[in-house]
Amino acid sequence: xxxxxxxxxxxVDQDTVVGVPRNRLPRDRVEKRDEIVSSATxxxxxxxxDQASMTRVAHHAGVTPTTIYWYFPDKDAVLVAVVSRVLQxxxxxxxxxxxxxxxxxxxxxxDQLQSYHRLVDAVHTRSAFSTEVDEWHNGFHATVGELQEKxxxxxxxxxxxxxxxxxxxxxxxxxxxxxxxxxxxxxVIVDLLLRKLCAQ
Amino acid sequence: xxxxxxxxxxxVDQDTVVGVPRNRLPRDRVEKRDEIVSSATxxxxxxxxDQASMTRVAHHAGVTPTTIYWYFPDKDAVLVAVVSRVLQxxxxxxxxxxxxxxxxxxxxxxDQLQSYHRLVDAVHTRSAFSTEVDEWHNGFHATVGELQEKxxxxxxxxxxxxxxxxxxxxxxxxxxxxxxxxxxxxxVIVDLLLRKLCAQ
DNA sequence: ACCTGAACACCGTTCAAGT
DNA sequence: ACCTGAACACCGTTCAAGT
Numbered sequence: 001x002x003x004x005x006x007x008x009x010x011x012v013d014q015d016t017v018v019g020v021p022r023n024r025l026p027r028d029r030v031e032k033r034d035e036i037v038s039s040a041t042x043x044x045x046x047x048x049x050d051q052a053s054m055t056r057v058a059h060h061a062g063v064t065p066t067t068i069y070w071y072f073p074d075k076d077a078v079l080v081a082v083v084s085r086v087l088q089x090x091x092x093x094x095x096x097x098x099x100x101x102x103x104x105x106x107x108x109x110x111d112q113l114q115s116y117h118r119l120v121d122a123v124h125t126r127s128a129f130s131t132e133v134d135e136w137h138n139g140f141h142a143t144v145g146e147l148q149e150k151x152x153x154x155x156x157x158x159x160x161x162x163x164x165x166x167x168x169x170x171x172x173x174x175x176x177x178x179x180x181x182x183x184x185x186x187x188v189i190v191d192l193l194l195r196k197l198c199a200q
Numbered sequence: 201x202x203x204x205x206x207x208x209x210x211x212v213d214q215d216t217v218v219g220v221p222r223n224r225l226p227r228d229r230v231e232k233r234d235e236i237v238s239s240a241t242x243x244x245x246x247x248x249x250d251q252a253s254m255t256r257v258a259h260h261a262g263v264t265p266t267t268i269y270w271y272f273p274d275k276d277a278v279l280v281a282v283v284s285r286v287l288q289x290x291x292x293x294x295x296x297x298x299x300x301x302x303x304x305x306x307x308x309x310x311d312q313l314q315s316y317h318r319l320v321d322a323v324h325t326r327s328a329f330s331t332e333v334d335e336w337h338n339g340f341h342a343t344v345g346e347l348q349e350k351x352x353x354x355x356x357x358x359x360x361x362x363x364x365x366x367x368x369x370x371x372x373x374x375x376x377x378x379x380x381x382x383x384x385x386x387x388v389i390v391d392l393l394l395r396k397l398c399a400q
Numbered sequence: 401a402c403c404t405g406a407a408c409a410c411c412g413t414t415c416a417a418g419t
Numbered sequence: 420a421c422c423t424g425a426a427c428a429c430c431g432t433t434c435a436a437g438t
Contacts, residue, residue, distance in 0.1 A: 029421090048328060050250065054412060066414085067422055075412065121325045124378050128248060128318065141379075164392045168372060171379065175371035178324050179341075192364045196396040229402090254431060266433085267403055275431065404437075411430060418423075 033071050033081075036061045041082045045115060049079060049122035076130035083119055087140065102155050103194050106169070110176050110186055117177040144170055155198045165197050233271050233281075236261045241282045245315060249279060249322035276330035283319055287340065302355050303394050306369070310376050310386055317377040344370055355398045365397050 039060035043052035054075060058065040072078045090112050097108065113120075127134040148166040157165050172193060176186060239261035243252035254275060258265040272278045290312050297308065313320075323340075326333040348366040357365050372393060376386060 032421095048325065050325070050411095051329070053410080055410090064423055065412085066424080069413070070421060118328065121321065121328075125248065125250070125321045125325055128321075129251070161392060164389050167389060168393055171372050171375035172368060175375050179371065189364045189367060192361060193368055232402095250430095253429080255429090264404055265431085266405080269432070270402060402438085404435105406434090406436100408433075409431095412428095414427075415425090416423105417425100419421085 029071075032061075032063070036063070036068055036071055036078070037081045037085055040078045041086065044079065044082055044122065045118055048118045049075075049126070076126055076133050079119075079122060079126060080132055080136045083123060083136065083140075086116055086119065087143075091143075102151060102198070103190055105151070106173065106190050106194070107187060110173055110190070111183075113173075113177050114180070117180070120174060120177050141170065152198070155194075157198055168197065169193070229271075232261075232263070236263070236268055236271055236278070237281045237285055240278045241286065244279065244282055244322060245318055248318045249275075249326070274330075276326055276333050279319075279322060279326060280332055280336045283323060283336065283340075286316055286319065287343075291343075302351060302398070303390055305351070306373065306390050306394070307387060310373055310390070311383075313373075313377050314380070317380070320374060320377050341370065352398070355394075357398055368397065369393070 036057065040052070040057045043057050043060060046052075047056075054068055055065045057078070058068055061068075068078065072081065090109070093112070094105070094109065097105065100108075123133060123137050123140075127137045145163075145166050148169060149162045152162055152165055152169075153159075172189070176189070181189075236257065240252070240257045243257050243260060246252075247256075254268055255265045257278070258268055261268075268278065272281065290309070293312070294305075294309065297305065300308075323333060323337050327337045328334075345363075345366050348369060349362045352362055352365055352369075353359075372389070376389070381389075
């Protein structure tokens with residue numbers, strides 16, 4: 001029951017040293033951590049940060065609540081791990097998508113993030129109480145801001161308007177997530193915004 | 201100790217009927233309810249919805265936690281009472297302020313609501329779980345939307361752009377509350393947005 | 401009608417004890 | 420090194436009991 005991943009013959013590989021499985025332990029640690037983050041992502045996304053208790057996350061990951069505290073200092077650290085991974089995934093997919101009109105790219109982002117609106121709320125709420133969440137949130141806006149300013153410069157926005165235009169766009173995108181609308185409503189808003197904000 | 205508001209000579213007025221103080225009871229009830237809402241407003245605003253427990257709100261209002269449940273069905277109902285009163289107060293002051301340029305009025309609203317950003321977060325988060333909060337949130341956007349479309353029409357925004365422009369403005373204002381900036385930064389954003397969105 | 405204290409089923413987190 | 424069960428101080432809410 002204990003060490004169940006390592007005690008079966010199936011899982012023993014050539015790198016294992018008798019008694020001290022050097023290369024095995026770190027890998028297991030990473031895998032279990034990932035498992036916790038996956039469970040937390042699913043539950044935070046579906047039920048929201050508050051309703052998804054550490055107990056529920058733990059059981060979903062097949063561990064005891066206390067085990068999570070071996071991998072993370074507190075619940076906010078789990079939240080940061082969750083949103084980091086979601087951002088990374090979406091960012092990777094976004095960068096592969098590059099050459100398409102700006103409005104299409106923005107609508108794609110809104111569409112991708114739509115299901116994560118509970119994570120957005122959680123980050124905003126927890127930022128006020130957790131410095132670790134607050135720092136991640138600031139870093140998030142810095143990363144996204146840079147990317148967006150580059151895209152906007154290419155779209156013809158003048159140098160001195162780059163910062164505020166980018167910020168407006170980010171704020172609207174974030175808000176669209178927590179104020180759900182139909183595809184059409186979103187398109188009307190994003191199209192009008194870009195038409196007005198991007199000089200031609 | 202019980203009925204302390206009514207047992208002192210100071211508080212007995214002419215309308216009081218022996219044994220059954222007809223006019224007194226409803227007034228007391230309203231006053232105590234107001235007291236709870238005031239305490240909740242202070243604590244929700246300063247500490248956030250989650251950190252401000254029913255126990256803390258009750259003690260701040262000079263009652264027992266259970267007493268609150270005589271006046272409100274649950275914590276979300278307290279939240280709705282709090283945000284309703286805040287909105288009413290700000291709306292009243294706004295309507296007295298009427299004749300001033302649109303950008304000044306918007307910056308005034310952002311400034312007024314700035315300190316209530318924790319309430320904004322709470323409403324967004326609770327909307328997903330409480331139909332009473334969700335309904336209030338929808339009503340809020342309807343009320344504000346109407347007011348804003350009128351102001352925008354006067355500012356020269358064409359009929360067919362009224363709805364999306366109003367929505368963009370509301371989303372940006374709401375987001376500015378949860379993403380604090382300096383007065384100058386806010387002014388730059390609002391000025392640019394209005395310059396671009398309002399045809400001239 | 402209004403208010404209370406005790407209780408219920410939770411919560412995030414800690415810690416001594418196990419392997 | 421990693422994991423657990425029991426415990427701690429909370430939480431929102433309920434309810435029998437008081438006035």
